[in-house]
Amino acid sequence: MPAGSPADAVGQCFTCWWMRSTTTRRGSTFFRCARAETDARFVRYPTLPVRNCPGYEVAMLFVVLMHYTQPLDAVNAVRAEHLRHLEACAARGLIHAWARREPPTGGLFIATAPDRAALEAVVAEDPYVRAGVATPEIVEVPPQNVRGALRT
Numbered sequence: 636m637p638a639g640s641p642a643d644a645v646g647q648c649f650t651c652w653w654m655r656s657t658t659t660r661r662g663s664t665f666f667r668c669a670r671a672e673t674d675a676r677f678v679r680y681p682t683l684p685v686r687n688c689p690g691y692e693v694a695m696l697f698v699v700l701m702h703y704t705q706p707l708d709a710v711n712a713v714r715a716e717h718l719r720h721l722e723a724c725a726a727r728g729l730i731h732a733w734a735r736r737e738p739p740t741g742g743l744f745i746a747t748a749p750d751r752a753a754l755e756a757v758v759a760e761d762p763y764v765r766a767g768v769a770t771p772e773i774v775e776v777p778p779q780n781v782r783g784a785l786r787t
Contacts, residue, residue, distance in 0.1 A: 652694040652749045653677075655728065669728070694747045696776040697754050701761075702741045705768040710739075716762040729757060741769060751775060 653670040670690050671679040677690055703710050721744060724730040733744035748754035754773060763769035 651688070651690075652692040652747070653690060654694075692749045693778060695750060695754075695778065696781050697746045697748065697751070698743060698774045698776065699746060699754070699758060700741060700743050700772040700774065701763060701769040702772065703739070703769050707739055709766075710763070710768045713762045713766045713768055720760065720762055724757060729754075 651668075653668050655667050655669050657665045657667055659665070665680060666683065667679050668677050668681055668690075671677040674690070677688075681688075721730055721733050724746070729748060730744050730746045733742060735742045746754055746757070748757070751773065758764060758771045758773065761769075761771070764771060
């Protein structure tokens, strides 16, 4: 990244799985370490830039494509439970956006996770997958190709 980029100002937190940005009503942005909520060794609001952190875990970005394998009536029977699952994952900071394809042949969601195995475990719990109405296809996006709001 070029000098003067957000990564220079924030350091490792800019790409860490545990970093959460918080914006005040006045528009100021702060970075907090979510790991501090469960581990007293970490500071909730670290002094930036963080150049070295023992808890650093790179956040990987993924696009998960869901391919319907059953008729739409069977998919729709599980849809409410699937949407609740997506909302719960979004509240945990795992899933950032989702949509149904048009025409409805499947859907997709954008997720971050420390690694593919962690995301596979979340996807395996998806009601569509458990009910056998959709099969997932996980596409990893290399961190160096992520820009803008999708940058964790």
